Amino acid sequence: MAARLPSWAWVTGLTAGATAAVVALAVQADHGPHPTAAVAAGPSPSASARAHGSAAPHSPSAPALPDASGAGRRIVYSLGEKRVWLVDATGRATRTFTVWPGTVNPQPGRYSVTLRRQSLKGSDGVEIEHIMYFTKADGVNIAFSNALDGSSPPPAHGQKLGGIRLHKQDGAALWAFGDTDTTVAVVR
Template identity: 80%
Template sequence: MAARLPSWAWVTGLTAGATAAVVALAVQANHGPHPTAAVADGKPSATASPHASATPHASAPPAPPAASGEGRRIVYSLGEKRVWLVDATGKANRTFPVWPGTVSPQPGRYSVTLRIQSLKGSDGVEIEHVMYFTKVSGVNIAFSNALDGSSPPPADGKKLGGIRMPKPDGAALWSFGDQGTSVTVVS
């Protein structure tokens, strides 16, 4: 009859194997491509449109609204229908227009509470890069973009909390904001 290994030996072996696999994956990831922030080569131009999406070849995006907080955060302006991605130094690395739903959050400070890669929105549109940050009168408020990159059609009286954006901006927001990332909503 073969000798049986005690359960602690199995647990120790499995733990060591899992640790080795994680280390191997971490080393492999470290050698892969790393995202880098675009570096603007000057000051914002006086003729720069505040409504243009930031691209790696554009001048520095406009500063986030005053009183939008400090540190790394997502800033959403209800009045301008615009989002800024702000780094830890307070500099906006990207800004872009958005199409808000019919239900808006109150100005204030929130954080990303849930991220979902893709799903069907409450308006029936297939969406991705969904980042929830609050709820208003039972309606979830979240950033997202349509899978096909389209802008949303008129809401036809539905209560919708989706804040949609162009597809490249949705991908940038998804890369920028993890669960717990600060979201500041201003008027």
């Protein structure tokens, strides 16, 4: 008569076998063919960037970094262009994107990020994330943020709002770029 194996032995054996199968499949997949992007199949980089609200600085459609924006690593916000540039320590713009300004604008000048909050409800009632405060104007806090659901801000209807809203992917990029004390250069 054969001896019965305890249930834990069966479970251990099946788990080990399943793990080995997954590892073998992963190794095969890693050595197999990898898809590549077709350069001519999609829209041009500038069309794709405009559709998503972002543009790489080397794209022909991306506006140049404003001359009077300072030097060194910084966030540049143009009031007139409704645009932000992320500038590395060498002075090169690594990313630029359009924004939706609030109804209260900061004065042109140099500021620093003073406070970062992961998420909260904005003064317009929208759930926002990646909030980076850098000044106050007309009694209103001025900060970059993006809507949690990725939507654009609703009309203000006479409210005094200092939130500068970004597209969701741009909000994440700004959040990763700017720590407390990062310089924010506001230009006309």
